[in-house]
Amino acid sequence: MTDEESADPTEDLPADGDGDRPAPTDEPFSIATFHEASQHVGRPVLTAASVADALEYSQAVATERLEALAEAGDLQRLSVSTDPVVWYPTELEDLTDRERVVVFPKRREIVVDRPDQFTRAQLSQFAHLEDANGEESYRYVVRPADVWQAPHDSFADLQRTMRQALDQRSDPLEEWVRSQWDRAHQFRLTTHEDGYTVLEGDNPEVMGNVARQKLDEEHVHAPISETEDWVREGAEAAIKRILYEAGYPVQDHRDLESGEDLAIALEVSLREYQRTWVDRFAERGEGVFVGPPGSGKTVAAMGAMAHVGGETLVLVPSRDLARQWNDTILEYTSLEAHQVGQYHGGQKHVRPVTIATYQIAGMDRHRSLFDDREWGLVVFDECQHVPSDVYRRSTRLQSRHRLGLSASPIREDDRQTEIFTLVGPPIGTDWQALFDAGFVAEPELEIRYVPWDDEEQRNAYSSAEGRERYRIAAENRGKIDEVRYLLSAHPDGKALIFVDYLEQGRELADALEVPFLSGETPHHERRRLLEAFRRDERDLLIVSRVGDEGIDLPTADLAIVASGLGGSRRQGTQRAGRTMRPAGGALVYVLATRGTREEDFARRQLQHLGRKGMTVREETVDSEQVTEHDGDR
Incomplete structure (x- = not known):
């Protein structure tokens, strides 16, 4: 030719x-x-x-x-x-009749219509659920961190899981995943035969161009070879964080202390997904259990304690949570009272299982008490706090096993990746799967846009600036009438009312003649009120920001968020989640002053819950409706 x-x-x-x-x-x-x-x-x-x-x-x-x-x-x-x-x-054409998976490799997105639970479970091993629309459509994104944290021993195992989940082969996506898998296995922390820690790189190029460019004398003493550096004692967590942020997660292969043996038997049956969490934790020796409130993260953590079978340190944000952990451990495990101790401002007992507050564990004068004991497992409850400067000190307590618990490991300062570098990779089940299986009831969630109560507050809002504007909108006195209306519309429900501001809490408490539980409430009084609510001796409490995570609030049928969702996505999750328990029929109402920044904040923060599969409705309360509410009472 x-x-x-x-x-x-x-x-x-x-x-x-x-x-x-x-x-x-x-x-x-x-x-x-x-x-x-x-x-x-x-x-x-x-x-x-x-x-x-x-x-x-x-x-x-x-x-x-x-x-x-x-x-x-x-x-x-x-x-x-x-x-x-x-x-x-x-x-x-048969989209409505069967599961369908569409892969967009350039965007690293996977859209799945009507996925079954097997597909969702497989996808969760290498992709992040970004959006969910009931049972109809799920959108997953494959991020570098999802590949780095995949629970597989080899890329071939991960590749097999991908093909099972996608029911197809996507060469471009697999090539990208392979590149991320390789990045996640470039660096390792190991223990030298003389007892100190060594940072190893796969080759001299990655060691010189990455590790030795990012780390300095605060982190390493000196090179041992072209691919090894001698790590300064106590710098391990910082090294893992720095290299993770550079795109190179570090494999932790150190010979860490496993602690004294401690026989722990779990005296309650784990749900299937909780057993999966514990199994994945057992494979890696570290991780963060991520699930909605009510999904049983604490009980699953006790399953991890039983697996480790070693002395355990549990870190919590408050002494109230320490007490609740103590009671739960004694109720659900074979441990006896003399084996469990609390260490905080009220008690200071170090025992085979010790529950301490982050603040105490991070203080230099108490550190030796924790350092001197070899812990087989350290549990970081509410671990979304770990990146904060006060709480991060506690992560120097590096045991062989590390476990975090969080309903929503989200930080508004975008430092959530530090949670997974300092504690371990996320381990969880998508919320919709728990809703579908009936383990956790999906609450009905509604934003109600409330008009101003009077012109004085409206004018004050117009002339204010910055955070003051948001506070005035949050404390709109028109919300008091709306709370009254919602309570009268659900006369048989047990209700929790959340507020962000003490003055608003006091006004609501006076108007409704009910207790207001805040950080100013003495511990014994707080405990008495919560126990009365649990025993159905009370059906209404007003709770300040202290109720978001520092205490284990009892289950409620009705949650009214009078203010506070503008604070953070995590706060929205915590407050809405107070109604997420196996019993159905729960309702969450979020009140926002119409036409203000609070309205925009509430809508934006609740989009986070919408992406997790929850249905969010919106309702505008007009002035005439408020008058009708008053007439109905």
Whole structure:
């Protein structure tokens, strides 16, 4: 064949009305090509013009190729009023009848319609659930951290899980995942035969270009070889954090203390997903149990304690939680009272299982008490606090096993990755799976936009600036009437009312003649009120920010958030989550002053819960409605 005969046959063809664009006729065009165009455009239903634009064809050639795929049965066509014809894959026709997975490798996104629990469980091993729309559609994103933390011993195992979950092979996505897997195995912390810690790199290049560029004399003493550095004592956590942020997570292979043996038997049966959490923790020796309130993270942690079978230190944010941990351990395990101690401002007992506050554990004058004991397991409860400067000190207590617990490991300062570098990778089940299985009841969540009570407050808001504006909107006195209305609409419910400001809490307490539980409430009085609520001797409490995580609030049928969701996404999760228990029918109302920054804050923070699969409604309360509310009481 001559050069002339092998030339592109489309070189001298007319452009078919598309300017100078060539019209290729011999390039392969298959359903995979259509999917490539679909990914480029960002939707599964395309016109010939959009295919031509995505693939740089002429529209005439694109139409010809689409017609051919339609004749082969791979595509369907549909005439619509806005365009002569649209095209979509035949497989979309039975979308309502079966699970369907669509992979967008360039964006590293996976969209799954009607996934079964097996698929969701497989996806959770290498992807992050970004959005969920009930049972209909789930959107997963594969982030570097998801690959770094995948619970697999080899890339081949991870690859097998991906193909099972996707029911297909996606070479571009697999290549990217392989590159991230390799990054996650470049560095290791090991223990030298003389007892000190060594940082190892896979090769001299990565050691010199990454580790020795990022670390300094605060972290390492000196090089031992081209691929090894001698680590300063106590710098291990900082090294893991720095290299993680550089995109190179560190494998921790140190010979850490396992503590004295301690026989612990769990005297309650774990749910299937809790057993999965414990199994994944057992594989790695570290991790963070992530699940909604009511999913049993504390009981699962006791399953991890039983697996480790060693002396355990539990770190908590407050003495109230320390007391509750103490009671729960004695109730659900074989341990006896003399084996469990609390160490905080009220008590100071170090025992085989010790429950201490983060603040005490981080203080230099108490550190030796914890350092002198070899802990087999350290549990970081409410571990979203760990990156804060006060709490981070406690992470120097590096045992062989580390476990964190959190309903929502989110930080508004975007330092949540430090949680996983200092404690361990996330281990959890997507919220929708727990809703579907009936382990946790999905509450009905509604934002109610409340009008101003009077012109004085409205004018004060208009003239204020910054945080003061938000405080005035939060303390809108019109919310008192709305709380009264909601309580009267649910006369048989046990209710918790949350506030962010002490003055608002006091006003509500006076108006409703009920106790207000805040940080100013003495510990003994706080305990008495909560126990009365648990025993159904009280059906209403007003709770300040102290109730978000420092104490274990009893289950409620009704939660009214009078103010506070503008604070953080984590706060929204904690407060809405107070109604998430196996019993159904729970309601959460969020009150926001209409037309203010509080309205925007509430909507934005609750989008976080919407992405976890919860349904969020919105309702505007008008002035006439408020008058009707008053008349109904």
